[in-house]
Amino acid sequence: MSHVPHELHEEFPDAADALHALKTTNAHFTRLADNYHAVNREIHRIETQVAPASDEALEELKKQRLHLKDEIAAMLAAA
Structure with missing residues (x-):
């Protein structure tokens, strides 16, 4: 089990400008x-x-995080 926080800037390192x-x-x-x-x-x-x-x-929280990450990824791809 990983105890590393999955911050957005770490999940999408090449999208820092788009995130901001x-x-x-x-x-x-x-x-x-x-x-x-x-x-x-x-x-x-x-x-x-x-x-x-x-x-x-x-596990429910992890599923929620994954769903949010997918939505964020889609918005970043469209930006």
Whole structure:
């Protein structure tokens, strides 16, 4: 199990400029990015045993993070 946080700038290292541009100009993208960061933070807290959670809850959060990442990737590709 990896305890490395999956920050957007690490997930999309070649898209730093597009990430910044979308965050500052697209409210929907900003909400997606904020939700991604919140879910990602919670996963990291669970994986590092700062916050307790069941395996099922952790898996659900990971699925949520993946869905958000897919949406963000699609928006970056279209930008």
